[in-house]
Amino acid sequence: MTSHAAAIDRQTLADGLLKCGPWHCLDDDQALIDHATAQARAVEIDAAELDHEKALALAIHRVTAHHIEPPNEPETGQLKRLACSNWWRRQLRRLTSRRREQRQRVLGRVHDRAGIYVSHEGYKRRRAQQFRNQAMLEAVTAINELDQSYTLAELAELGLANPDNRRAELMLRIADTEREAVRLGHVGLFLTITAPSRFHAVHKGTARVNSKWERDGRSTPRQAQDYLQRLWGKARSFLGRRNLGTYGIRVVEPHHDGCPHWHLLLWCEPQNVAAVLGVMRSYALEDSPGEVTKDETVRFDAKLIDPAKGSAAGYVLKYVTKNINGKQYSRQGVEGDHLDAYGHDLQTSAPRIEAWAACWGIRQFQFFGLPSVTVWRQTRKIREATDLLEWLETYSPDPATASLMGQLWKACDAGEWAEFLRLMGGPMTRRDDQPVKPWTIERLNGKGNGELQTGAYGDVKQSIIGVVVNGFELMTQQHFWRVEQTPKSGGFDLEGLTFDGEAITRTRVNNSTQPEYFKQLLRSLRLQLSHKQHTESALNDWEWHKTQDFRRRFPVADPATVAELRHQVRIDVERDEIHRAMRDERERLEAQRKATIEEGQHLVIGWLARGEMDINDLTPQMIEALTA
Structure with a gap:
């Protein structure tokens, strides 16, 4: 094959990458949005007119025709995703980005003499995506229970997105x-x-x-x-x-x-x-x-x-x-x-x-081979010794747990990863054997009816709100946030973002008597707090006025509000545990039912293969089980 013929063949192959069934991978985001909306609308109409099984089958056929993997979710969640224009938009953007970039690679436009690492087109596409993301972050405001408000862009700069x-x-x-x-x-x-x-x-x-x-x-x-x-x-x-x-x-x-x-x-x-x-x-x-x-x-x-x-x-x-x-x-x-x-x-x-x-x-x-970084980050959220003192006085954990958490907080607060690594059992310690783990809860809907909060696709929302130390729960979540669209966002397309930011529940309270063995640890923490307060008092006039101004604008929460939230947590967490136990039991029974059906399928297929049973001997119930 001549070099000219090879170039034509390569161009034909590269252009063929852009054809993904009904979608042509255009470098036109508005066309992509329109196509995503049309596909989601078609699935929505099928779901309204047909039974669930047929609608899901048609939706899966539609998505695979676009060379997109169907969502690996329960059937109800699958259909909700396939009927969502935002889901289609995300999948088509990913597909388009990768197909167009592979096209550039096939055409020989990604190397050290052209677009190094990524094509010039791919780099420009990523920059455009970053501008969209930044506009979205600036268009959303997070507000906590103290009425402190920040745009998501401001909060992102404080975290690991920076x-x-x-x-x-x-x-x-x-x-x-x-x-x-x-x-x-x-x-x-x-x-x-x-x-x-x-x-x-x-x-x-x-x-x-x-x-x-x-x-x-x-x-x-x-x-x-x-x-x-x-x-x-x-x-x-x-x-x-x-x-x-x-x-x-x-x-x-x-x-x-x-x-x-x-x-x-x-x-x-x-x-x-x-x-x-x-x-x-x-x-x-x-x-x-x-x-x-x-x-x-x-x-x-x-x-x-x-x-x-x-x-x-x-x-x-x-x-x-x-x-x-x-x-x-x-x-x-x-x-x-x-x-x-x-x-x-x-x-x-x-x-x-x-x-x-x-x-x-x-x-x-x-x-x-290293400990959970989530535990490290959650523990670093405990900024004041008083928060740890309150937990010790409330829960009264055993001496070993109290000592471990105190040392762990000191290490994390000081940025001592090596000490944190030792306290978590050292390198190569299995996650199950580590003494501290993230605390994840399923969120309640905040309406007082005990129901779990679900997302747009019916999935139960979960949140990491703290750590679990040898079975004792310590909440490190400092604030309750809700999100709202920024008034000055000018009608920015937030792509289906919901603004239901329900408050995350607080941990339950146990007002037990303080044991004697806590005194030494508490005294140590109080000394740290006293030293910190003394350091804060040694401020010059300008620093003192700025500190007082900040405290006036952002006062601490009202004690009555805190007490009410603590009371609500006890109820919410107990309900959460009940719901979790019921869900685990349902999942166990469902897994057992599926295993029984699968065992029967293998048995009947074996009989048919060995000639011990004829296809005409199958009852309607057996056919239903085989095709389940």
Whole structure:
């Protein structure tokens, strides 16, 4: 085939990617919105005119015709989603984004000599999406029980949506995990795992399309990521069966053509280093071993971390920075430290990498073998020692639990991840064996009738409101929020957002007598509180006036209101427990019924296959069971 004929063939294939049944993946968001609305309306009409089973079957056929996976939900929730224009809008946007980006890859427009990591079109699409998201955040106001109001954009800047905050937390966890690993005498490894050649679209530095990639069906970055996840899953399972524990972080970043590769920073016990390296190398090179006969580092590269030469956090700092916002302090004496592997400035590369990850739905950072970060974040919400004192005086937990929670709060409040790691049982502790877990409840509708709050699709809403310490519940949720549309939003399309922000229930109260063994811990906490108050009093005139002004504008909650909320919590949580028990029993009975039906199906099919029963012998009840 001539180069001209190959180019025509490639163009035809690329254009064919845009055709997804009734939908043509246009770069026109209004056309997408109109199509989503039309599809949802058609499903809604079918649901009104036909019985549930037929309407659901037609809706599933409609969604699969668009090359979209049907929602994996109960039947009622499935049909509600398929009749929702916002659900269709989200799915079509994801589909369109990935199909159009893959088209650019097929046409050879994603590589180090064109649009590095992501196409120029894909990058512009992501920027437009970010502008839409920002407008939505600014168009919604959150109001708490003290009538303090903030836009969601303002609140997002205070949390992990802010890249600087996200990078700071990641580096804290990495550095403190290394500190604990050194204390335990564990050895650090830095591994790089790359997918086989058939997943790479373009040869580096040449702009030539990889023939192996074309022959193998032109895989997407999502498929390459799935391959690496399966590889990692098999390796971890193998190590787990042999009690070879590891812990650390994995970072996913793209090659110049968008194909992902993994960096793994992990620690293990010294006697297990050889076994861990052997297992990881074996699985990494298991596929297409002929590609690495001359140099296996192109697929698997391993480095032992020598503390004398540099820290583990230093190894991974550049990869973390490159994948968030590119901002870091360049290390002295390291030439080109502000550049990525292809000579591009990190601050220009980082937004393109973020656009790549968002397009293909790839999680860039993931810790493993470490405690729940949700517990860490929830505990850090306890900003005052008085909150912990109130919990101790209210619940009167046993001495070990009280001591654990006090130490845990001190560690979290001081930003001591290493101490938090020790208190949670240390690295490689199973989640079930960790002493503190997130506290999740199913939300009530707030109408006093004991019914659970449900979302637009009928799903029961759940909220994390605190932590559970050795069976004792500690609520860390400080405020009750509701959301409203900002008056100045100018009619911004909020895409079906609901503003029903019901208050999250408070924890129940137990007014038991304070035991003697609490006195020492309480005294310690009161000393901390006293010191904090003394520090606050040592303010200059300007600081004192600003502090008093803030307290006047945002006063503490009325004691009567707090008492009423506490009383309501006791009722709500007890109802929540009853509803949960009833739901668990229903689910158990339903699972038992399905298992019985499935067993009968296999039995009858076996009889038919062996000729022990004729098809004419089937009763209507048996046919119904077989087709259930």
